[in-house]
Amino acid sequence: MLEQRQMITPVDEKYDIFFDVINRFLGLFSMEAQQESQNDPATEYPFVAMDTRQVFDQIQFVSQYLWEQEEGGVDRLYSFIDIGCGIGNVLLFAEQFGFDVHGIEKDPNPCQVAVRLFGKERILAEDVFSFQRYGHFDVVYYFRPLADKEQQIRFEQLVEQGMRPGALLVANGKYSALDGNPAFIRLHETLPVWQKASAQS
Numbered sequence: 001m002l003e004q005r006q007m008i009t010p011v012d013e014k015y016d017i018f019f020d021v022i023n024r025f026l027g028l029f030s031m032e033a034q035q036e037s038q039n040d041p042a043t044e045y046p047f048v049a050m051d052t053r054q055v056f057d058q059i060q061f062v063s064q065y066l067w068e069q070e071e072g073g074v075d076r077l078y079s080f081i082d083i084g085c086g087i088g089n090v091l092l093f094a095e096q097f098g099f100d101v102h103g104i105e106k107d108p109n110p111c112q113v114a115v116r117l118f119g120k121e122r123i124l125a126e127d128v129f130s131f132q133r134y135g136h137f138d139v140v141y142y143f144r145p146l147a148d149k150e151q152q153i154r155f156e157q158l159v160e161q162g163m164r165p166g167a168l169l170v171a172n173g174k175y176s177a178l179d180g181n182p183a184f185i186r187l188h189e190t191l192p193v194w195q196k197a198s199a200q201s
Contacts (some may be wrong), residue, residue: 009201015116019052025050029113050143050172052093056092058170058191061096062139077200078138084127085143088114104131128155134162144173147159160184160196169194 066078077100082090085103087110095101095118104124105111124131134140140163146152156176160183163169171178171192178184179201184194 059093080139081137083142086110088117135164139168141170163196167196
């Protein structure tokens with residue numbers, strides 16, 4: 001029988017304190033990034049930090065799922081990319097769960113914060129449409145980077161088509177119909193996590 005790692009359930013008062021402290025720092029950096037954002041507000045969102053508890057739950061689930069697929073014998077680092085990574089807050093969680101983390105962010109102010117945290121070899125100042133290596137990662141994550149619906153759908157389709165079979169997708173705020181796409185299998189009832197099952201999408 002497959003042994004399971006103990007899942008952390010951050011619901012008690014102790015965890016509330018930790019998450020509240022994290023959120024205070026994220027709020028400060030988010031406000032600064034929004035004030036100095038060079039994104040076009042008509043089509044792109046400035047950096048907005050996703051709820052910390054949701055990030056934790058999603059990445060913990062993905063980590064547990066991959067660990068179970070290897071029957072507890074993971075002998076390599078899984079690669080993780082956050083598309084539109086902002087200041088790198090999601091990557092901090094992913095790194096703590098043992099992922100080899102990378103991010104892309106074209107808005108200069110949050111990008112420079114992420115570079116300071118992870119180094120310029122891991123954070124690329126690149127547009128989501130010009131990036132050509134979505135198929136190189138085991139886990140692809142995003143929190144809807146585009147405000148324009150048509151552009152966001154085009155972005156989502158680009159990512160879905162570019163991913164390699166077997167890779168996991170954490171798609172927050174999606175428009176495309178992943179649940180009706182036979183190339184993707186939903187892995188959790190409530191968390192937005194899918195696995196690409198075939199080369200077609």
